[in-house]
Amino acid sequence: MTTLRHPAPLDGASQARSEADTPSSLVMRFGPDHPLVLDSGAKIDNLQIGYQTYGELNADRSNGVLVCHALTGDQHVASVNPVTGKPGWWETMVGPGKPIDTNRFFVICTNVVGGCMGTTGAASTNPATGQPYGLDLPLITIPDMVRAQAMLVDALGIDQLFCVAGGSMGGMQVLQWAAAYPERVFAALPIATGPRHSSQNIAFHEVGRQAIMADPDWHGGRYLSVGASPRKGLAVARMAAHITYMSDEGLHKKFGRNLQDRDKIAFGFDADFQVESYLRHQGLSFVERFDANSYLYVTRAMDYFDLAADHGGRLANAFLGTKTRFCIISFTSDWLFPTTESKAVVRALNAAGASVSFVEVETDRGHDAFLLDEPVMFASVRGFLSSAAAARWQ
Amino acid sequence: MTTLRHPAPLDGASQARSEADTPSSLVMRFGPDHPLVLDSGAKIDNLQIGYQTYGELNADRSNGVLVCHALTGDQHVASVNPVTGKPGWWETMVGPGKPIDTNRFFVICTNVVGGCMGTTGAASTNPATGQPYGLDLPLITIPDMVRAQAMLVDALGIDQLFCVAGGSMGGMQVLQWAAAYPERVFAALPIATGPRHSSQNIAFHEVGRQAIMADPDWHGGRYLSVGASPRKGLAVARMAAHITYMSDEGLHKKFGRNLQDRDKIAFGFDADFQVESYLRHQGLSFVERFDANSYLYVTRAMDYFDLAADHGGRLANAFLGTKTRFCIISFTSDWLFPTTESKAVVRALNAAGASVSFVEVETDRGHDAFLLDEPVMFASVRGFLSSAAAARWQ
Known part of the structure; x- marks a missing residue:
């Protein structure tokens, strides 16, 4: 939970360690002049983002790794969750000496917009009424979540992330980052995910x-x-x-x-x-x-996510001209996001001329495998990041 | 819904066309001297069975075909359902000239014990209280359902059924019939089912x-x-x-x-x-x-069904010495009862030296395929019954 050399927020945002409503988390607050504009056309004023960081941002602010959480995850990726008292949800992946090595990278993890761990969501106070939003919160999309993360990354003064990584809904965010902000993502690591939610x-x-x-x-x-x-x-x-x-x-x-x-x-x-x-x-x-x-x-x-539909019906269009390096990982027994979904992304990236590696991990643990001790996944992530780092800081 | 030459019930049972509580169905009622003894050790007094018959029982009462319904099915297999007004649930399979041909066979279909279409279930009146059973009804098993069907078949004066057929939970009943009453089942046709319910x-x-x-x-x-x-x-x-x-x-x-x-x-x-x-x-x-x-x-x-466990942990034991002919049908896209489950039954029947044919139907319609227009299934059923009939009445 320690943040060393944590960058000061830029104009229009203020940073704090939160109190009662957002236990033990960093919080970035955006003023009314920095609303989050949503895909629905609505906007969220007074946006608040609960987040955690791990490791140290380097001098040229180039070693940032954004980890995106899944449906019911949160920002506590590699430190004790203050609500459950349990270890962070991806401590096997993120930490000192781990595949996403916090001795080397400055890891950021934000609670998604619409969530309930410190980022503005349905349980947050609606500034217009003083009551919890409930269903008055406008609907949120994966691109909205990513747009809010980009606001935080901006506020931390980071132009380009070394890597954006995540599994399941986190992987959807990775794909959206790579599609919406290709120049801001050096490497992308979507795991156990797909370019759209199936029927x-x-x-x-x-x-x-x-x-x-x-x-x-x-x-x-x-x-x-x-x-x-x-x-x-x-x-x-x-x-x-x-x-x-x-x-x-x-x-x-x-x-x-x-x-x-x-x-x-x-x-x-x-x-x-x-x-x-x-x-x-x-x-x-x-x-x-x-x-x-x-x-x-x-x-x-998640239901609304459909990257191809957002790009004229052709998935490859989402990645045209990208310089981002991709590593796609799927699991043989995952029937929520089966390997065919990952392969569709791989095909689209190939069609777009992108750099992509793909690993299908043999396991009987289903979709949840991305959260578990899967040595082939860890080795793949380690290898991918180390080769990307060599290219980035050659 | 017409029953021609419908046999008169034997002693201890009375037959009627039901009134308000069981719309437009035949009903067999068993007296207090004929309780249904359950696997749990409990018993059901004043058992009532809602059923339908189609076609005509032949002189030596040898052409009976019992069709067993699935989880939410009922006895209205081949005639309009009086509750929904919709056609019978398997009219593509059962009827004049259909694969299970009512011009040739006397088809019986009963609502299962525990159901809600005329057979004693949780909504029936508990004779001990005068109130609906609710959760006071003892728990029911697949063998209990089959035991009740056997009471009905007895009451109709039928010693041996030419065939017992059904899909899904109906298929479980078919397997149970073949295991519990091998001499009463000339041919068995379990479709889209398995020998146990999976985790x-x-x-x-x-x-x-x-x-x-x-x-x-x-x-x-x-x-x-x-x-x-x-x-x-x-x-x-x-x-x-x-x-x-x-x-x-x-x-x-x-x-x-x-x-x-x-x-x-x-x-x-x-x-x-x-x-x-x-x-x-x-x-x-x-x-x-x-x-x-x-x-x-x-x-x-369904959860409790485990045919191997009921036979010393070895599925083949359920069928040792059987003379019943089996035809097993599964569907490629059925993930509720995948083909591996059917194959386990086939292997056990082979180990028991039984006569068995097996068909895996290629379809993308999943488990429900057994209720739908699947020509390969129809052709398989037609071929199996015609060959079994040739053996039975050679």
Whole structure:
């Protein structure tokens, strides 16, 4: 959590360590003259971005690495999460001596716009009403998230990031960074992601949203104002999503048909199989750390992502003339973002004449593999960054 | 819906065309001296079975074909469903001149125990209290469903069925029939099924059950007694399940990322993509025809099914010495019951020295393919039954 030689913010932004509403995080606040203009045409005034940095920015501000988090992640990528008390979500990847080496790089991680860990989201106070936004927050897109990150990167005085890296929704942000700001991204590392959200993925998100909105404690999105919380709906949403993060094979290996009481089935509706108990735990622990409306907004942002559609229907157009170096990583058992999605990006990058390497990692851990101990992924990231660094600082 | 030469029920059972609670269905009622004894050790008194028959039973009562329905199916396999007004759920397969030819066979289809279309289930009146069972109904298993069907087949005076056929949960019943009553099944036709429910499948069912039980209108299962209905929870459960009935490829082909308003995204939480609207419709129409507690009981029965575990841990033991002829059908894009599950059954049958043919049908329609117009499936069923008939009545 230490930031050494942390750059002072530029004009129009102010920096602070936050208080009650954003525990133990750095916060960048933008004044009313620096609104975030959204794809929907709406704008967010008084934007606040919760973020963390790790390592030291070098003298020419060229060693910045932006790590983008996934759907329910946050800025605490490599330090204890102040809400859960658990280690950062990617400590195996980011830290001193790790593949994204904080002895070498200045790592920045921001909570996305629409999130609930210090960046403006549905639970933030709407300056127009003094009440939590709820559904009055305008809809957010992946390009909006990236635009807000660019404002922060600007405020830190960084022109070009050495690398933008992330998995899943984080990988969508990486692709969007590379497409929208090619000159600001020396190297791009999208993992377990795709250039658009598939029909099936939209369907799973819609189930989760319907579960939340079906909960009477959701109160049409105004639950914070009435002191309620749609815990049950949010837990069901998380349970449904969590299945998609694992693989059939991985679940079978982990749980099979093992019973809680290993001797006999209980003939009831309590968690009889271990997989049920595991899933319930995932649902219940999630509601302790995540805001239900944020879940609506951030899932919607993923649904809307379609990089080809934003570039005349041809994905290669998103990367024409790019000088960014890409490394794409997918996992064999990931059925949320199967390898075919990564290959579509690789093909488009090839068509655009970009520099791209591609690794498909053999694993039975499904989509969540990008968060886990996967030596081939680590070796690939290490090799890619070291070769990119050689090119950058030759 | 006509039953020609319908056999009179044997002692201990009475037959009627049902009234208000079981619209337009035949009903077999068993007296208190004929309880259904369940795997849990409990029993159901005054068992009632809603069923339909099609075609004519021949003189030696040897042409009976029992069709077993899937999770949310019912006895209306080949005639208009009196609740929905829609055609029977397998009219492409069952009827005059169809692969299961009612000009030749006497087709029987029963609503499963625990269901909600005329057979004793959670919405039925508990004779002990005079109130709907709700969660006081004992838990049901696939073997229990089959045991009840055997009581009906007994009451109809049929010793051996020419064939038992069904898809998905219906296929589980077929396998159970063949394992429990090999001498009563001349031919068995399990489609898109498996010998056990996988960890991932249990997980999806658990999400659905949690969605129902999270709905305050569920009232701990007593919603009928208080005049409520957990419609929202049941709709979410159906939506989650429905995704698993299709394939990623099929969804992509059907909906892609098509918008409801084809010009632009709406930046909101209404159904913006066609796949969302489709899924909501599936959820909403389902609650009009299905009882939420039945959904709990019948999903649980599928979860509990594990034919190998019931036979000393070796699937082949379930079929040792069988003379039944089997035809197993799976679909390439079915990820709920993938071909590997069917192959496990084929291997076990081979190990048991049984007669078995196996067809994997190439399709992008996922698990639901067994309900759809799949010419290769129809040709396989026709060929299998005609060869079995030649052997039976040579």
